[in-house]
Amino acid sequence: MPKLSDILTPAENLRVTRVTGPALNRMLEMGITPGTAIDFIRQAPLGFPIEIKVRGFLVALRKSEADHIEVDHHG
Template identity: 60%
Template sequence: MQNSSPSWPSYTYIADPYPQRHRWRGPMSKLISLAAAEPGKLYMIARLACTNPRELLAMGLRPGVTVTILQKNNHGAVMIALRDQRFCINHALAQHILLAAVTGEVDLRTAPIGARLRISGYAPTAPSYKRKLLAMGLTPGTELEIIRHAPLGDPTEIKVRGFHLSLRKEEADALEVSPL
């Protein structure tokens, strides 16, 4: 079901058809549910404890994938970002998606607006963009701030040393950044 409103961008709404059948299994130290995750932070999906995870798996929401929590609404629904996709997951299902906090690398294109990041290097798969990024002043150790993301994720506007730059998807993916 596709939905959009002035306060939330377009998203795919996901709900569990059997919300009463869930039981926690196994140790869950340092894991939190998607419903308890903080907006603006980066998490890795550790486990799908729902009855039928096929729909989530088909959309790319599987253990080991990194997601950003964009926002929560008053009813407990959680909006997440997975690369350039946005999903809204209802509260009942969000309680059964277990996450582990990620403290290392951050994806520049899914980082929340206002996030302050430090460039840690360049992706080894994008050597052709390295020279262009260096020419723009995007050197390792440089701090930057996310100003805005375009509706379709391309381009991403950042602020570096007082200047605003727009990065295309390929350029943003070529940068490896970490939170300050």
């Protein structure tokens, strides 16, 4: 499965398949859970942070956080 940090094209519709790592509780508190649909909105000029839309909210993630979120393309 690709990681969120591997996705380079904004506007891709994605679904979270797995969340791991030291920031697991933080991701779960933000609603980034397996099965959740997310939209890749944009990335900073140097690549990170990235901005995603999850459950109607915009969230910025560092590369170290995005490395622990596995995603799959959907819809």
